[in-house]
Amino acid sequence: MKKLIASLALGLAVLGYSATSFAEDAAASAPEAAPVAAVAAPEAASAPMAAPAVEAAPAAATEAPAAAAPVPNKGDTAWMMVSTIIVIMMAIPGLALFYGGLVRSKNMLSVLMQVMVTFSMIVVLWFVYGYSLAFTEGNAFFGGLDRLMMKGVWDNAAGTFANAATFSKGVYIPEIVFAAFQASFAAITCALIVGSFAERMKFSAVLAFMAIWFTFSYAPIAHMVWFWMGPDAYASKEVADAMTAKAGWIWQSGALDFAGGTVVHINAAVAGLVGAYMVGKRVGYGKEAFTPHSLTLTMVGASLLWVGWFGFNAGSALEANGFAALAFINTFAATAIAVLAWCVGEALMKGKASMLGAASGAVAGLVAITPACGNVGIGGALVIGAVAGFACLWGVTGLKKLLGADDSLDVFGVHGVGGIIGALLTGVFNAPSLGGPGYVADWVTAAMVAPADYSIAAQVWIQAKAVLTTIVWSGVVSIVAFKVVDLVIGLRVPEDEEREGLDISSHGETAYHQ
Numbered sequence: 035m036k037k038l039i040a041s042l043a044l045g046l047a048v049l050g051y052s053a054t055s056f057a058e059d060a061a062a063s064a065p066e067a068a069p070v071a072a073v074a075a076p077e078a079a080s081a082p083m084a085a086p087a088v089e090a091a092p093a094a095a096t097e098a099p100a101a102a103a104p105v106p107n108k109g110d111t112a113w114m115m116v117s118t119i120i121v122i123m124m125a126i127p128g129l130a131l132f133y134g135g136l137v138r139s140k141n142m143l144s145v146l147m148q149v150m151v152t153f154s155m156i157v158v159l160w161f162v163y164g165y166s167l168a169f170t171e172g173n174a175f176f177g178g179l180d181r182l183m184m185k186g187v188w189d190n191a192a193g194t195f196a197n198a199a200t201f202s203k204g205v206y207i208p209e210i211v212f213a214a215f216q217a218s219f220a221a222i223t224c225a226l227i228v229g230s231f232a233e234r235m236k237f238s239a240v241l242a243f244m245a246i247w248f249t250f251s252y253a254p255i256a257h258m259v260w261f262w263m264g265p266d267a268y269a270s271k272e273v274a275d276a277m278t279a280k281a282g283w284i285w286q287s288g289a290l291d292f293a294g295g296t297v298v299h300i301n302a303a304v305a306g307l308v309g310a311y312m313v314g315k316r317v318g319y320g321k322e323a324f325t326p327h328s329l330t331l332t333m334v335g336a337s338l339l340w341v342g343w344f345g346f347n348a349g350s351a352l353e354a355n356g357f358a359a360l361a362f363i364n365t366f367a368a369t370a371i372a373v374l375a376w377c378v379g380e381a382l383m384k385g386k387a388s389m390l391g392a393a394s395g396a397v398a399g400l401v402a403i404t405p406a407c408g409n410v411g412i413g414g415a416l417v418i419g420a421v422a423g424f425a426c427l428w429g430v431t432g433l434k435k436l437l438g439a440d441d442s443l444d445v446f447g448v449h450g451v452g453g454i455i456g457a458l459l460t461g462v463f464n465a466p467s468l469g470g471p472g473y474v475a476d477w478v479t480a481a482m483v484a485p486a487d488y489s490i491a492a493q494v495w496i497q498a499k500a501v502l503t504t505i506v507w508s509g510v511v512s513i514v515a516f517k518v519v520d521l522v523i524g525l526r527v528p529e530d531e532e533r534e535g536l537d538i539s540s541h542g543e544t545a546y547h548q
Contacts, residue, residue, distance in 0.1 A: 103194070103197070104197055104204060104205075104206045105206075106195075106197060106206045106207050106208050107205060107206075107207070107353070109354050110200065110205070110207050110352070110353045110354050111207050111208060111211055112354075113349070113353070113354040113358070114207055114211045114212070114215055114349060114352065115211055115214075116345065117215060117344075117345035117346075117348065117349025118211070118214050118215045118218050118345065118349070119345070120341065120342045120344065120345035120346075121215070121218040121219070121222065121342055121345045121346050121349065122218050122342075123338060123341070123342045124218075124222055124338065124339050124342030124343065124345075124346060125149065125153050125218070125221060125222040125225050125342075126149065126150050126153055127335070127338065128335050128336075128338030128339045128341075128342055129149055129222060129225055129226070129335065129339065130145065130146045130149040130150060130225075130335070131331045131332070131334050131335030131338065132331075132332055132335025132336050132338075132339060132393070132397075133145045133149060133228065133229050133232065133335070133443055134146050134328075134331055134332075134335070134545075135326055135327065135328040135329060135330065135331030135332030135333075135334075135335060136229075136232075136326045136332055136390075136442075136443050137232050137233055137326070137327065137442070137443070138233065138324065138325075138327050138535070139327040139328075139535075139545060139546055140534070140535025140536070140537055140538070140544075141232065141233045141535055141536050141537060142327065142328075142537060142545035142546070143536075143537040143541055143543060143544065143545045144232075144233070144237070144535075144536035144537055144540055144541060145228065145232055145233075146545075147237065147540075147541060148225075148228045148232075148237065148240050149225045149228055151237075151241065152221070152224050152225045152228060152240065152241065152244050153221040153222065153224070153225050154221075155241060155244065155245065156217075156220050156221040156224045156225075156244065156248055157217050157218075157220075157221050159245065159248060159249070160213075160216070160217040160220050160221070161183070161184055161213070161217065162182070162183060163179070163182055163183075163249075164217075164220060164248065164249070164252075164253050165181055165184065165213050165216065165217070166178065166179050166180060166181035166182050167179075167249070167253040167254070167257065168216070168220075168252075168253045168254075168256040168257045168260070168261065169181070169212075169213075169216065169256070169257070169260070169261055170261075171261075171263075171280055172257070174258065174281075174282060174283035174286065175254050175257065175258060175282075175283060176253070176254050176257055177253075177257050177261060181213075184210075184213065187209050187210050187213065188210065195208045195209065195210065196208075196209040196210075197209055198211075198212035198213075198352075199263075199264025199265060199266065199267075200264075200265075200352040200353050201265060201351070201352060201353065201357070202265065202353060202355075203265045203266050203480065204266065205353060207352060207353075212352070215349060216256070219256075219294060219297070219298060219346070220248065220252055220253075220256070222298070223252055223294075223297070223298045223301060223302050224244045224247070224248055224252065224302070226298070226299075226302040226303075226306070226445060226449060227244070227247070227302050227305045227306045227309065227445065228240065229306065229441075229442060229443030229444070229445040230305075230306030230307065230309045230310045230441045230442060230443070230445040230446065231306070231309045231310060231313040231442065232442040232443055233316055233442055233532070233536065234313060234314070234316050234317070234526050234527060234532050234536075235309075235313050235525055235526055235527070236523060236524060236525065236526060236527055236540070237536075237540050237541070238523055239519050239520075239523045239524065239525050239526075242519045242522070242523055243309070243515050243516060243519045246511075246514075246515040246518065246519070247305055247511060247512060247515045250511045250514075250515070251301060251305065251507060251508050251511040251512065251515075252297070252301060254507070255284075255296065255297050255301050255504055255507060255508070256297050257282045258282040258283045258284040258285065258503070259282055259284045259285060259289065259291050259296055259297050259500070260282065260285065260291070260297065261281055261282040261285060262277075262278075262280075262281040262282070262285050263277045263280050263281065265477055265480065268477035268478045269478070270478060271478055274476075274477065274478055277477075283503075284296070284499075284500045284503060287496055287499060287500065288473070288493075288496050289496050289497055289499070289500035290405065290406075290409050290460050290461065290464055290473065290493070290497065291405045291457065291460075291500065292347065292350055292361060292404070292405055292406065292407050292408040292409050292460075293346055293347045293349075293350035293361070293404045293405065293407055293408075294346075294350075294404050294405065295401075295402075295404050295405025295406070295453045295454075295456045295457040295460070296405065296453070296457060296500050296501060296503075296504040297504075298404065298453075299401050299404060299449040299450070299452065299453030299456075300449070300450060300453040300454060300457070300501060300504045300505060300508070301504055301508045302445065302449055302508075303445050303446045303448075303449040303450030303451075303453060304446070304450065304504070304505050304508040304509050304512065305508050305509075305511075305512040306441060306445035306446055306449075306450075307437070307439060307441060307445070307446040307450065308509055308512035308513055308516060309512065309516060310439040310440055310441040310442070310446075311439050312513070312516040312517070312520070312525065313516070313525045313526055314440070314525075314526065315439075315440035316440055316442065316532070317529055317532050317533060319440045324442075326390065329389050329390055329393075332389075332390065332393050333389060333392075333393050335393075336393035336394075336396050336397060337396075339396070339397060339400065340369055340396055340400060343365055343369070343400045343404075344362055344365055344366075346404070347361045347362070347364075347365045347403070347404060347407040347408070348361040348362040348365065348407070350407075350408065351408055357408045357471075358408075360407070360408050360471070361407035361408040363412060363415075364403055364406070364407045364408070364410065364412060364414075364415035365400065365403055365407050365415075367412055367415050367416055367419065368399045368400075368402065368403035368406075368407075368415040368416065368418055368419030368422070369396050369399035369400050369403065369419060370399070370419070371399065371416050371419040371420045371423065372395045372396065372398050372399025372400075372402070372419040372420065372422050372423035372426075373392050373395040373396050373399065373423070374395070374420075374423070375395060375419070375420045375421075375422070375423025375424050375427075376391050376392065376394060376395025376398060376423040376424070376426070376427050377391055377392055377395060378423075379423065379424050379427045380427060383427075383431070391427070394426070394427075394430065394444070394448060395423045395426075395427075397448055397452075398422045398423055398425075398426035398427075398448050398451075398452045399419040399422055399423060399452075401422065401426075401448060401449050401452030401453055401456065402418050402419060402421070402422030402426075402452040402453070402455050402456035402459075403415055403418055403419060403422075403456060404453070404456060405453070405456045405457045405460050406418055406456050406459060406460040406463065406464075408471075409460050409463075409464045409470060409471065409473075410459075410460065410463035410464055410468075410469070410470045410471075411463065411468070411469030411470050411471070412469070413463075413468070413469050414459075414462075414463025414464075414468060414469055414470055415463075417459070417463065418455070418456055418459045418460075418463065421455055421459065422451075422452045422455050422456065425451050425452070425455050426447060426448050426451050426452050426455075428451075429444070429446070429447030429448060429450070429451035429452075430444040430447035430448065431447075433447060433451065434446075434447055453501075454501055457497050457500065457501050458494055458497050458498060458501065460497060461490065461493035461494035461495075461496065461497040461498075462490055462493075462494060464488075464493060465485075465488050465490050465493075466483070466485035466488055467485055467488070468490075472485070472488055475487070527539060527540065
């Protein structure tokens, strides 16, 4: 724990220096560095005003015809609704079964409950205030309260709906669809953390921590990475700097994160690692066998995660277009090669490849390709997947021993290591010279960066600062949140209840009957 706090303190010092350079560079260079493929925020300045503009037209008719509200593309809207559905499937039942199979049978239902109830609670909090904090105009770190209780997303009297921006000028989707899609991201991110302290934490403490962490870590990091004013806000060069200044802090820096390497995986992994330290090790850890009770369920869960991840990654394009297809095929390829890489590494280390290893390799590949999926070419995706397979295998073996934490289901070893690998290598393989698409250099004209102007070193440094920001922010919030919950509720169950199993002691039921 002392090592963790020291690392966070060092990170804060580096961030202090980085903040100065961010502030100096944002106005001059950020518009040119804005990523082509991060998750778009609703246009706080113009898109939500589209529906009311229709009502104002008759009053202005004597002077000039009012511009018609943009009409969302039906194909894009349908694709985003399908993507949302399969992301929900990733969590319930996908993640729940993946985690459930990895714990001992006496704790199976406790994990399913923690995942399902966490997911449900975060969805509610998202629609109450989380969406507004993440995806409305505020400052560089937090959004405002314009969408509190989803206010203004539709006019029930007129039957009109506010729109959310995509990445193409003049192309929109209904804002309620965008909000639902992002709700599934927020909910599964919090559910991921469950794996780090599985089998020993109080159910009430889990929910209390999740509510605090969601509010002060997930929502602001989502705002920092993904909020911007949308492509149509960049109407001329004269307003470009002002529009970029309204975006999130990490977006302004030019960091590329297509679907959540920082926001989802690194963010959750750091929270999980802090939790593993602060909740403490399981009774008997290092002395008793903690073998998965059903690798069959784990394999089923991993497969559902793989399928659902297509909605997670390809859906983050916000349109049914070529970049969605690129994210789709990269998710397919990177995951497949990560499975092979993990199996090869495991065979070299232990003499045999295992089902647990194959399932873990799949998740490692999915995690690593998340920030890169729409930002790299297919060759780059294969390299990222292969590196992630080997790196995450080390993360759950060598690194885990170095950290000395009882991260029950290896959340940091897979999501932390994989997320960092993916975020950094995005800066490498986004380069046009390496088959990547590059980024939008000018949102006014939507011109892409010239291959000769792309600096791999500069982009990797930008990516590294985004990673460091996420680690420090999530780490600090997590320490405070766990401490508050410990003081008010207490973090873990009594030893006798832990030995009995949380299914019976916390929920009064069992997953299996003899």
